[in-house]
Amino acid sequence: MKNRVCELLGIEYPIFQGGMAWVATAELAAAVSNAGGLGIIAAGGAPADVVREQIKKARTLTDKPFGVNVMLMSPFADDVMQTVIEEKPAVVITGAGNPGKYIEGIKAAGIKIIPVISSVALAKRMEKHGADAVIAEGCEAGGHIGELTTMVLVPQIVDAVEIPVIGAGGIADARGTKAVFALGAEGIQVGTRFICSEECIAHDNYKQAVIKAKDRDAVVTGRSTGAPVRALKNKLTREYERLEKEGASFDEIEALGVGGLRRAFAEGDVETGSLMAGQSAAMVTKIEPCADIIKDLFKGVEF
Numbered sequence: 001m002k003n004r005v006c007e008l009l010g011i012e013y014p015i016f017q018g019g020m021a022w023v024a025t026a027e028l029a030a031a032v033s034n035a036g037g038l039g040i041i042a043a044g045g046a047p048a049d050v051v052r053e054q055i056k057k058a059r060t061l062t063d064k065p066f067g068v069n070v071m072l073m074s075p076f077a078d079d080v081m082q083t084v085i086e087e088k089p090a091v092v093i094t095g096a097g098n099p100g101k102y103i104e105g106i107k108a109a110g111i112k113i114i115p116v117i118s119s120v121a122l123a124k125r126m127e128k129h130g131a132d133a134v135i136a137e138g139c140e141a142g143g144h145i146g147e148l149t150t151m152v153l154v155p156q157i158v159d160a161v162e163i164p165v166i167g168a169g170g171i172a173d174a175r176g177t178k179a180v181f182a183l184g185a186e187g188i189q190v191g192t193r194f195i196c197s198e199e200c201i202a203h204d205n206y207k208q209a210v211i212k213a214k215d216r217d218a219v220v221t222g223r224s225t226g227a228p229v230r231a232l233k234n235k236l237t238r239e240y241e242r243l244e245k246e247g248a249s250f251d252e253i254e255a256l257g258v259g260g261l262r263r264a265f266a267e268g269d270v271e272t273g274s275l276m277a278g279q280s281a282a283m284v285t286k287i288e289p290c291a292d293i294i295k296d297l298f299k300g301v302e303f
């Protein structure tokens with residue numbers, strides 16, 4: 001069984017592992033690619049030399065195709081993109097912005113380009129600029145999010161473009177895979193469930209926080225600053241809410257988040273760390289190998 005997404009990338013299952021800042025390291029990306037999906041290294045806010053090392057490390061761990069997610073709000077985005085173009089992974093995924101100015105350079109290097117989008121207008125523009133596919137990410141997702149849910153975003157994007165659409169946001173089991181396929185998607189992107197994979201090197205406290213999360217625990221902060229982020233409720237998100245209610249300045253609110261991802265990922269600080277995760281955290285119940293996660297996500301799914 002092979003669909004357009006599998007053919008485009010030479011992968012066995014049409015699944016992308018989400019490009020989660022800090023969490024999506026070479027180890028996780030290689031494990032997902034070795035299991036037949038598309039592993040993705042997240043550049044997040046890291047400088048270009050760190051991203052280059054991660055790409056080189058992934059190459060020692062897998063012979064399969066993998067991608068690099070370039071987060072366009074990063075102050076290092078230009079340098080990171082240049083480095084990624086030199087290193088030539090199979091595909092560049094972009095998030096948190098419009099990658100228009102980079103597309104020509106990416107394509108000229110023979111790299112596939114698949115932007116994450118959260119609106120119809122940007123999806124159409126990306127297709128016109130030569131994107132190979134788009135990832136339609138609904139606001140059930142973790143981290144930086146758009147306005148629309150996966151349920152309403154995916155079918156609108158499917159109707160608006162001819163290129164393959166990968167659905168993302170809220171998918172944590174085969175029912176979710178079937179649902180976005182029913183909406184017309186030809187692939188899925190899954191982040192949160194892979195935090196709880198054996199191969200993910202995030203701190204165990206972070207993984208346990210995802211496993212413990214209940215239905216309403218993945219909350220959104222930062223709406224007032226224009227960069228809404230979904231993360232598990234803790235002291236940090238409560239502090240965000242307080243500052244936002246008080247009408248604190250943009251700088252004051254943003255300063256709170258500095259170092260938050262590192263505190264959660266590396267130190268296991270589940271109180272003041274930023275435990276970015278999607279609403280599907282409530283559906284993640286155990287830590288298991290990436291290969292088992294992928295098999296479970298495609299149980300009984302035809303593609």
Ligand code: TUI
Pocket residue numbers: 021044045071073094095096097098116117118122137142143144145146227229257276
């Ligand atoms: O990018 C993500 N998720 C992220 S990035 C991130 S790192 C971060 N850390 C602290 C604060 C903020 C971010 C954590 N999670 N997902 C993909 C995504 N892209 N969601 C929404 C978008 C998006 C938004 C606007 C894509 C394009 C876009 O374009 C705006 C335009 O110019 O048209």
